[in-house]
Amino acid sequence: MIEYLLKLYKKPRLIIIDLVLINLAVLFSFILRFDDGWMQYFQINYLVAITVISFLVLYFSSLYNKMWQYASMSELYSIFKATIIINTLFVIYIYFFRVGFPRSIIAINLMTDIFLLGGMRFGLRVLKDYLNRNQNMKLKSRVLIIGAGDAAEIITREIQKHPEIGKRIIGLVDDDPNKQSLEIHGNKVLGKSENIPQLIEEYSVDEVIIAVPSAEGKTIKRFYELSNKKDVTVEIVPGVYEILKGDVSLNQIREVKVEDLLRRDQVDLISDEISAYLARKTVLVSGGGGSIGSEICRQVAKFNPKKIIILDINENTTYFLERELKNQYPELDLISIIGSIRDKNKLEQVFKKHSPDVVFHAAAHKHVPLMETSPEEAVKNNILGTKNLAETAAESEIDRFVLISTDKAVNPTNVMGASKRAAEMVVQTINKNSKAKFMAVRFGNVLGSQGSVIPLFKKQIADGGPITVTHKDITRYFMTIPEASQLVIQAGALGQGGEVFVLDMGEPVKIMELAEDLISLSGLTPYEDIDIDVIGLRPGEKLYEELLCDTEDNIATEHERIFINNLEAVDQDFLNKHLERLSELAEKAAERDIISALVDLVNTYQPRRDNVKKVDFKKDKKSS
Numbered sequence: 001m002i003e004y005l006l007k008l009y010k011k012p013r014l015i016i017i018d019l020v021l022i023n024l025a026v027l028f029s030f031i032l033r034f035d036d037g038w039m040q041y042f043q044i045n046y047l048v049a050i051t052v053i054s055f056l057v058l059y060f061s062s063l064y065n066k067m068w069q070y071a072s073m074s075e076l077y078s079i080f081k082a083t084i085i086i087n088t089l090f091v092i093y094i095y096f097f098r099v100g101f102p103r104s105i106i107a108i109n110l111m112t113d114i115f116l117l118g119g120m121r122f123g124l125r126v127l128k129d130y131l132n133r134n135q136n137m138k139l140k141s142r143v144l145i146i147g148a149g150d151a152a153e154i155i156t157r158e159i160q161k162h163p164e165i166g167k168r169i170i171g172l173v174d175d176d177p178n179k180q181s182l183e184i185h186g187n188k189v190l191g192k193s194e195n196i197p198q199l200i201e202e203y204s205v206d207e208v209i210i211a212v213p214s215a216e217g218k219t220i221k222r223f224y225e226l227s228n229k230k231d232v233t234v235e236i237v238p239g240v241y242e243i244l245k246g247d248v249s250l251n252q253i254r255e256v257k258v259e260d261l262l263r264r265d266q267v268d269l270i271s272d273e274i275s276a277y278l279a280r281k282t283v284l285v286s287g288g289g290g291s292i293g294s295e296i297c298r299q300v301a302k303f304n305p306k307k308i309i310i311l312d313i314n315e316n317t318t319y320f321l322e323r324e325l326k327n328q329y330p331e332l333d334l335i336s337i338i339g340s341i342r343d344k345n346k347l348e349q350v351f352k353k354h355s356p357d358v359v360f361h362a363a364a365h366k367h368v369p370l371m372e373t374s375p376e377e378a379v380k381n382n383i384l385g386t387k388n389l390a391e392t393a394a395e396s397e398i399d400r401f402v403l404i405s406t407d408k409a410v411n412p413t414n415v416m417g418a419s420k421r422a423a424e425m426v427v428q429t430i431n432k433n434s435k436a437k438f439m440a441v442r443f444g445n446v447l448g449s450q451g452s453v454i455p456l457f458k459k460q461i462a463d464g465g466p467i468t469v470t471h472k473d474i475t476r477y478f479m480t481i482p483e484a485s486q487l488v489i490q491a492g493a494l495g496q497g498g499e500v501f502v503l504d505m506g507e508p509v510k511i512m513e514l515a516e517d518l519i520s521l522s523g524l525t526p527y528e529d530i531d532i533d534v535i536g537l538r539p540g541e542k543l544y545e546e547l548l549c550d551t552e553d554n555i556a557t558e559h560e561r562i563f564i565n566n567l568e569a570v571d572q573d574f575l576n577k578h579l580e581r582l583s584e585l586a587e588k589a590a591e592r593d594i595i596s597a598l599v600d601l602v603n604t605y606q607p608r609r610d611n612v613k614k615v616d617f618k619k620d621k622k623s624s
Contacts (some may be wrong), residue, residue: 015058018117022054022086023047025112029105032112041102049099053089057082076118083113141167144199146223147211148174148182148189151237155211155253156185170203196226209253210236210260221261221517228520236260258454258518259447262478262509269486270559271303273493277358277400278303284356285310286341286389287363289317291446292404295485296360301325307333309354312363313340341385344392351396359393360488361386362404364420371416372539375594376586382419384583387426394434402492403427403440405500407477407545410442411604414541418598418605424500425601426579428569431498439495441488442565443503444477444545453511457518465530467515470537474512475544477505487561494557498569502554504561508544575601 026046030038061082087110094101143159145152152172159167171190174180179189190199199205208227210220220236227234236256283300287293288310294317297308308325312318315338322336335354339346341363364382365371371378386403393401405424408417424440431438445452453476460467484503491501512532519526526532537543555564578601585594599605 015055017120018058019051019054021116021120022050022113025109025116026050026105028112029109030102032108033102033105043100045099046101049093050086050090053093054086057086057089076122079118079121080114083110083117086113141206142170142204143167143207143209144170144190144196144203144205144227145172145187145209145211146174146193146196146227148172148176148179148184149212151213152211153184155209155237156187160185167207170205171199173199193223193226196223197229200227200229200232205232207233207235210234210256213237217260217262220256224256224261224521256521258514258521259480261517261521262447262514269490270493274489275303277493278305278489280304280306281357281399282307282309282354283358283360284308284350284354285360285362286312287361287404288312288336289314289321290362291481292485292488293360293362294321295481296362296488297321297325299482299485299489300360301329301332305332306357307335307354309335309337309350309356311337311339311341311350313338341389342380344388347388347392348395351392355396356393357399358492359389359398359401360404360492361389361402363389364404364423366406366416368408368414368416368541369538371419372414375415375419375591375598376589378415378419379582379586379594379598382416383422383426383579384586386423387579390427390430390438394430394436394438398436400492400495401427401436401438402488402495403438404488405440405442407442407444407502407505408542410545411606412602413606414539415595415598415607418602418607421602421605422579422582422598424567425570425575428498428500428567429572429575432569432572434497437495437497439491439497439499439501441491441501441503443479443484443487444505445479446481446484447478453514454518457515458522461519461522461524461530466533467519467530468533468535469511469515470535470541471543472512472534473510473543474537474541475508475510477545478509479503479505487559490559491562494559494562500565500567501557502563502565504563 027042030042034041061078087106091106093099145155152174156169156172159165159169169187171188172184173191173193173196174189175192180191182189196208200208208223210223210227212219212223215223224234234256235253237253278300283305285293285297285300285308288297289312293310293312297310300308310318310321318336318338322334325332325334337350339350341347341361363385365378390401390403403423406417406420408414409421409424410417412418412421427438427440447454457467487503491503495501515532516526519530519532522530524530555566557564578597582594582597582601585597595607599607
């Protein structure tokens with residue numbers, strides 16, 4: 001029925017209807033003013049004049065560009081403006097043609113016009129809402145919304161506006177005592193989150209939507225556990241990292257992910273400081289096609305850089321990132337370069353041609369077990385590649401160089417961690433002899449990054465299990481890719497040169513609990529549908545990661561989520577001698593000798609003892 005009315009509600013037909021209503025408004029104005037004696041004051045030429053004037057005004061107005069089934073105050077303003085113009089022109093007509101006309105009728109006619117024209121249009125919206133609500137009552141999917149804030153209001157309004165999606169809201173829950181029993185668009189707040197299980201049973205709820213974008217992971221996890229009942233679908237409005245502009249729509253509602261259960265507060269950036277070193281600057285991101293590097297590119301693009309250079313050895317990820325950024329930032333000067341940080345000549349060509357001001361160094365081998373079996377590759381890429389890039393940057397007189405490091409560089413027990421600590425030493429040493437500011441930033445695991453544990457667990461669940469966990473008590477720090485990237489960029493603004501920054505990673509997460517959550521989120525039951533096998537720690541793997549050495553001081557910065565490790569830089573001659581030795585050993589792929597050389601360079605490195613071989617040159621360590 002509503003579709004039929006909308007077809008009738010087109011410009012030619014609507015003008016005729018409006019002209020009839022305007023003429024009726026004149027008649028009603030006389031009746032309201034003079035009661036039964038209205039005919040002795042009324043003349044037919046009034047209707048002729050008002051019809052001509054109204055036709056001209058209405059034809060050239062924007063009234064018929066509106067979608068009146070969504071009428072609101074802005075549409076009412078358009079009606080008010082049109083009726084003011086019509087009645088003003090009618091008064092001018094009366095004055096110039098000296099037509100006898102009761103002046104009090106003008107004010108009454110103005111209000112009657114607004115009432116009739118607006119009533120017709122808003123009546124269509126009321127009818128549409130009524131039909132939608134009736135249709136909603138017949139649908140099977142009964143929805144309970146968690147949250148009664150702005151996001152819940154938008155979702156509620158959208159569901160009521162679109163009955164075709166097949167959802168009916170039975171109510172909302174919110175822990176704010178001031179919101180209890182209040183309504184949003186006719187939907188009542190039925191209680192607090194603790195009442196969710198009872199409400200699901202009482203109202204036969206089919207679907208729960210968590211509409212609290214700013215909630216922390218532990219709160220989301222609690223909501224999920226309260227809502228996760230048999231035959232109940234639990235969905236969520238994405239967090240602030242996904243809703244970049246703060247807008248919420250039905251299309252963004254999705255199933256709960258493990259990332260939601262680990263969600264933390266939004267990062268508050270000191271934007272002025274970031275803009276000061278990124279705006280109108282040329283920024284090079286090594287490993288720019290990777291998980292962290294690509295997100296750094298996305299974040300940097302928001303600060304109006306002069307140019308972004310994506311340097312990566314992987315052509316596929318680089319290509320797709322380039323397309324994404326060009327689509328989102330069509331005015332951005334974006335350069336994609338396929339190349340390796342191992343190639344010093346290539347780096348020199350890139351720096352000579354593009355003269356970058358800021359470098360974010362994210363290119364690295366990071367897979368712990370693989371680097372245990374190929375330590376020469378960790379040396380070539382993570383250590384010598386960093387040396388190539390940092391030296392080239394120093395020679396090019398850049399402003400800032402930020403190395404992406406890892407918590408595995410603290411008291412390392414594996415080649416990857418030791419190589420990243422060595423890379424930090426390289427950057428700190430170069431900083432001493434450079435006008436540019438060189439620094440490093442350490443953080444733990446990032447959710448969803450390439451090679452991380454969550455994609456592995458998802459694959460194992462899809463294959464029917466079991467999920468393999470290396471130890472029942474193993475823990476790791478986690479943060480989202482956008483969160484990590486934003487804090488890296490912020491640290492770049494805070495650095496004065498030589499610092500090793502550490503990010504606040506929050507509380508460590510037990511991998512066993514993470515596996516159980518992923519199984520539950522997949523609609524399965526841990527240990528019944530999917531088993532979890534404990535297979536033992538892998539070579540080089542720690543039971544828990546550290547962010548600070550026992551001997552390191554934790555210095556606060558002006559940003560509450562960023563700290564400085566007070567690490568003394570090593571002697572340059574000592575470092576150079578060990579890097580030369582490592583370079584020679586890497587070319588020979590002498591695995592045990594490489595491990596021993598790394599132990600000599602990084603005195604906190606504790607590998608498996610059977611991997612260590614005594615090297616034949618005298619130790620000369622100052623500090624690491």
